[in-house]
Amino acid sequence: MTDLRDDTEITESLIRSLLRDQHPDLAELPLREVEGGWGNQMWRLGDELAVRIQRMDTDFDHQLKERQWLPLLAPRLPLPIPVPMRSGAPSERFPKMWTVMTWVPGLPLDQASITRSEHAADTLAAFLRALHVAAPADAPADTLRGGHPSDLTNGFDDFLGSVDVDVIGSDVAAVRAVWEDAVAAPAWTGPPVWVHGDLHPANVVVEDGTLAGVVDFGDLFAGDPAVDLAAAWLLLPMGAAARFFTVYANADDAAIRRARGLAVLKCLFLMLMGQNGDRGLPGGKQAWGPAGRTALDRVLADVGHESASTPDA
Incomplete structure (x- = not known):
């Protein structure tokens, strides 16, 4: 196989040539690049x-998981x-993985905004309730993202x-306190459930001011639902997390504490x-x-609100 560098430029010409080689009936359809994407x-x-x-991703397992489980x-x-x-x-033309998938209409949330806060909270809660069911024994695991x-x-x-x-400003101590509280929270003791694993603003799409679709399931695994519950803060507007957890209904205090810490971790990643510069991520x-x-x-x-609402002992 030709040794192509990981940063091989992905162009319209390359995509069309790959389609002509492997799926010629699709090769002449209109084709345009979609803004965004990191791993893919x-x-x-x-x-x-x-x-x-x-693109950045070189692990074939991510797309193989999507092919197996998303249908x-x-x-x-x-x-x-x-x-x-x-x-x-x-x-030889391109040594990485690619998949033709159905298109999910909408704008990624990192390029748009949610204006229908309550509707979005209800929609996200319904989606995660439907996703968070016990996974089969052969479902993929993730000991990194899926850990406590x-x-x-x-x-x-x-x-x-x-x-x-x-x-980060003056928030270092507050961020660390949220994390330490999550570390101290009891672990998930239920059966491993299906978890998207990477819910952040670039991996959901918005139409008419509310959530309209979820994309990028490359990190799909069976584990602790708190990984996805972090989306209450990562995706929803200020103040909507409380409604989300009320509608979701299946999260106890320990799950919310773990989710809050995992949200902070994802915020730092974003x-x-x-x-820019050497301190950023490639x-x-x-x-x-x-x-x-x-x-x-x-x-x-939210942490500040809870603290203010809790009476002194």
């Missing part, structure tokens, strides 16, 4: 399809998700120490993705930094 790049293919092609999950989820339709194999926050403390310390001081996305900072404000505001 998306290209709109005709009106109803998209090509999902590896089974999609029919019972109340929001559209991408469904794999054709498989693209690595080749106490297993992720080194990553938290690295992220917190790498975020620019002028971005802030690093938007950071392939970074500048829009993700402000999204992470705004979500962090929501977490800390």
